[in-house]
Amino acid sequence: MTSEFPADYAVWHGLSPMTDFFRDADPGQFLVSGSGNHVTDAAGRRYLDARSSMWNLTLGHSCDPVKEAMRRQLDTLPSGTVMRYEHPPVVAVEYAARLAALMPAPLRHVRFGNTGSQMTEAAAMLSRFHRRMTGQPDRRHVIAVHNGYHGTGPLATALTGEPILHEWSAPLDGYVRHVTAPTLPEVLALVEEIGVEQVTAVLVEPVLGSAIGAVSLPFLESLVTECRARDIHVIVDEVTTGAGRTGTMTVSERLPVAPDMVVLGKGLSAGYFPLAALVVATPIFDALADPPLRLGFPNGSTTDGHPLGMAAGLAVLDVLSADGFLAEVRETGRHLVELLTGLAGEPGAGSVDGEGMMLALGLVHDDGSPWSVREVNRFRLTCRDHGLLTSYAAGFLPLMPPLTLSRAECAELVDRLRAALRAHKVDN
Ligand SMILES: Cc1ncc(COP(=O)(O)O)c(C=O)c1O
Structure with a gap:
C-alpha cells in the first residue's frame, strides 16, 4: 500500500490525525525563526507566541x-x-x-x-x-x-x-x-x-x-x-x-x-x-x-x-x-488580567482566571454556556490568522505567554484577541 503523504512528509507528531494535519497545515505556516516573544513562519508571517511554544519557552527566543x-x-x-x-x-x-x-x-x-x-x-x-x-x-x-x-x-x-x-x-x-x-x-x-x-x-x-x-x-x-x-x-x-x-x-x-x-x-x-x-x-x-x-x-x-x-x-x-524579575512577572500578570477583563462585552468573551503568566479567558455563548473544545480550537485558528498563537481547551482559551512579555506585547496580545473575537464566526 502506498502512502498518500509525499515522501518528504516524515514528521509524525501523533496528536491530530495526519490527514487533518496535512490538509490543514500550509507549509507556509511552518516556523522558521524566533526572536524575543515572536515567531516567523515560512511565508514570512509574524506571530506573538502566547503559548510559549508548548508552555515552556518562558524566556522567549532571545535569551542570550x-x-x-x-x-x-x-x-x-x-x-x-x-x-x-x-x-x-x-x-x-x-x-x-x-x-x-x-x-x-x-x-x-x-x-x-x-x-x-x-x-x-x-x-x-x-x-x-x-x-x-x-x-x-x-x-x-x-x-x-x-x-x-x-x-x-x-x-x-x-x-x-x-x-x-x-x-x-x-x-x-x-x-x-x-x-x-x-x-x-x-x-x-x-x-x-x-x-x-x-x-x-x-x-x-x-x-x-x-x-x-x-x-x-x-x-x-x-x-x-x-x-x-x-x-x-x-x-x-x-x-x-x-x-x-x-x-x-x-x-x-x-x-x-x-x-x-x-x-x-x-x-x-x-x-x-x-x-x-x-x-x-x-x-x-x-x-x-x-x-x-x-x-x-x-x-x-x-x-x-x-x-x-x-x-x-x-x-x-x-x-x-535576578532582582525584581519574578515581581515583574506578577505585575505583568495583573496588568494583563486587567486588559483581558476589558474584553467583556466582546462576542464570546467570558471570565478571566489565573495569575502570573498562566491565564485563561473563558469563552461562552450568549446564554453563558461554554464553547466546545472544537469551537475553541476553531477560535485558536482565528487567533492564528490574527497573528496570535494560543492553546485551546473546552470552554476557555489558555494564555501562557513567555514570562518576558512586555507591556507593549500585553497590549498587542489583547488587541489581536479582540480582533479575533470580532472576526470569529461561531459554528456550534
Ligand atoms: C502539569 C503537567 N504535568 C506533566 C506534563 C507532561 O510534561 P511533558 O509534556 O514534558 O511530558 C504536563 C505537560 O503539559 C503538564 O502540564
Missing part, C-alpha cells in the same frame, strides 16, 4: 545568557549522564545544589529527567518504591484528580484525569484512583474507601491548567497537612506552574508545610533543552539513598542530567533569581 551557557558547555563537556557510575558531569552537581536551595525545605534532593511525563511517573514509582523498602508494601495506591494532567506514558496517562486519554490508552495502572471533584473531603473519602494503609501518595497540580482553565487548587495547604497526618506522600506536579510561571519559583514555596516531592519541567530550561526534575524531601532520600535491600530505585534514562540541559537550567535560575 541561556544560549551562551549552552555554547560554553558544548565546548567543554557536550554530553554526559547522571544515570550510573561515579562520574556525574560537574555542571549537574552544581545545578542540583542551586535548584534544591531554591526549593522549600526539606525538598533537597534532585532527580533529573527529560520530560514532565517521565518525572510524574518517577514520582509515583518512587513513592511506591519507598513503601516497599520501608516495610509498607501494601501502600500502592496513588490518588489523582479527575481532569488533572500529568503527561502521557503508561503511568503518567493513568495519573492524568482526562477520560479520553484513559479510553485511548487502556488498560492502565490499576492502582491509580481519581477524585471526581477537586475537593479535600472527596480526597479524604477516597483515602478511607481504599484504606489509609493502602495509599502511598496523592498527586496534584497546584493550578489545574490543562483541562479546566487556570484554576488554583484551593485546598492544597490542608491537603499536605491531612496527608502528613496519615503518612501519605503529597506529590505536587509543578511542570507548568514551576520555574516562575505563576510569579514565584514554585507554588509549593507558598505553602506553610512543604510537600514530599515536587515535579518540575517545561520552563526549567526555558524550553532550550528537554529538561525535567523531581525534587524529593530528605526523609525519603534518607530512607532510599542506601536502601535496606541494597536495591537502587530502578528508574532513569540515558540522557538524565545531560550537561547542555544542566547549563541551560543554571542560566535560567540566574535569570529567575
Whole structure:
C-alpha cells in the first residue's frame, strides 16, 4: 500500500490525525525563526507566541545568557549522564545544589529527567518504591484528580484525569484512583474507601491548567497537612506552574508545610533543552539513598542530567533569581488580567482566571454556556490568522505567554484577541 503523504512528509507528531494535519497545515505556516516573544513562519508571517511554544519557552527566543551557557558547555563537556557510575558531569552537581536551595525545605534532593511525563511517573514509582523498602508494601495506591494532567506514558496517562486519554490508552495502572471533584473531603473519602494503609501518595497540580482553565487548587495547604497526618506522600506536579510561571519559583514555596516531592519541567530550561526534575524531601532520600535491600530505585534514562540541559537550567535560575524579575512577572500578570477583563462585552468573551503568566479567558455563548473544545480550537485558528498563537481547551482559551512579555506585547496580545473575537464566526 502506498502512502498518500509525499515522501518528504516524515514528521509524525501523533496528536491530530495526519490527514487533518496535512490538509490543514500550509507549509507556509511552518516556523522558521524566533526572536524575543515572536515567531516567523515560512511565508514570512509574524506571530506573538502566547503559548510559549508548548508552555515552556518562558524566556522567549532571545535569551542570550541561556544560549551562551549552552555554547560554553558544548565546548567543554557536550554530553554526559547522571544515570550510573561515579562520574556525574560537574555542571549537574552544581545545578542540583542551586535548584534544591531554591526549593522549600526539606525538598533537597534532585532527580533529573527529560520530560514532565517521565518525572510524574518517577514520582509515583518512587513513592511506591519507598513503601516497599520501608516495610509498607501494601501502600500502592496513588490518588489523582479527575481532569488533572500529568503527561502521557503508561503511568503518567493513568495519573492524568482526562477520560479520553484513559479510553485511548487502556488498560492502565490499576492502582491509580481519581477524585471526581477537586475537593479535600472527596480526597479524604477516597483515602478511607481504599484504606489509609493502602495509599502511598496523592498527586496534584497546584493550578489545574490543562483541562479546566487556570484554576488554583484551593485546598492544597490542608491537603499536605491531612496527608502528613496519615503518612501519605503529597506529590505536587509543578511542570507548568514551576520555574516562575505563576510569579514565584514554585507554588509549593507558598505553602506553610512543604510537600514530599515536587515535579518540575517545561520552563526549567526555558524550553532550550528537554529538561525535567523531581525534587524529593530528605526523609525519603534518607530512607532510599542506601536502601535496606541494597536495591537502587530502578528508574532513569540515558540522557538524565545531560550537561547542555544542566547549563541551560543554571542560566535560567540566574535569570529567575535576578532582582525584581519574578515581581515583574506578577505585575505583568495583573496588568494583563486587567486588559483581558476589558474584553467583556466582546462576542464570546467570558471570565478571566489565573495569575502570573498562566491565564485563561473563558469563552461562552450568549446564554453563558461554554464553547466546545472544537469551537475553541476553531477560535485558536482565528487567533492564528490574527497573528496570535494560543492553546485551546473546552470552554476557555489558555494564555501562557513567555514570562518576558512586555507591556507593549500585553497590549498587542489583547488587541489581536479582540480582533479575533470580532472576526470569529461561531459554528456550534
Ligand atoms: C502539569 C503537567 N504535568 C506533566 C506534563 C507532561 O510534561 P511533558 O509534556 O514534558 O511530558 C504536563 C505537560 O503539559 C503538564 O502540564
